[in-house]
Amino acid sequence: MQAELTSDDIEAARLGDAQALARLLGARRRQVIRYAERHCVVHDVEDAVQETLLIASRSIRRLRAAVALNGWLFRIVKRECDRMKRFWRTHVFDYAPERELEQPVVQPVDALRHDLVRAIESLPQHYRDVVLLRDAQELTIDEICEVLDLSREAAKARLHRARVLLREYLNP
Structure with missing residues (x-):
């Protein structure tokens, strides 16, 4: 069993240390698998774990505090499981060759x-x-923030609300 990671290890991964990132993701892989097993359809677990680890490795710099790591990973897994469920719901249909x-x-x-x-x-x-x-x-959202002189949260909220209004207009 690996030694428990410290907040210094997490901070090193956040700052770009590739070895620290590899240790971090290796140490948290089992936990990510448990999260995925609870929230994904059985055949999607490994895909969700891989996507989660990939997203985490690319986005680790956005992690604001080392103590938030577990919750952050959980949210990524949950989002990936939900995305996969939506995909199956919208792309898989009841196929009957005679019909x-x-x-x-x-x-x-x-x-x-x-x-x-x-x-x-x-x-x-x-x-x-x-x-x-x-x-x-x-x-990008950051570029929009510069152009419109908005915070990231305000830009994202406006974009979300605009898309909701567009959907409502197009699908009465």
Whole structure:
């Protein structure tokens, strides 16, 4: 059994020490597996663990405090399990070879484009700005914050609310 990691080890991983990161993820792998076993469908556990460790290795610098590591890993696992469940719910269907598949309803591209333009125009200006910067100009949240002089939380909240309003407009 490995020695327990200290907050100094976690801080070293946060600051970019590759060996400390490898030790950290190795030491927490069993815990991540237990989290995944509780929240994922059985056949998704290993995929969720791999995705979690990959996301954690890429995002460790965003961890604000060493004491928050377990909760942070738990949230990543939970999000990955939920994402996989949504994927199976939306991409897997009841296939019966004797039954003919339904043809999808396809709307002409021009009609979709016009609907989307009308939906975006219906947004209040502060929502329209953030959604256009993010989805049309593909700026990052930090870049949007600079352009609009907003905090990260405000930019994310506006983007979320704008997308909710767009969905409501497009799917009455």
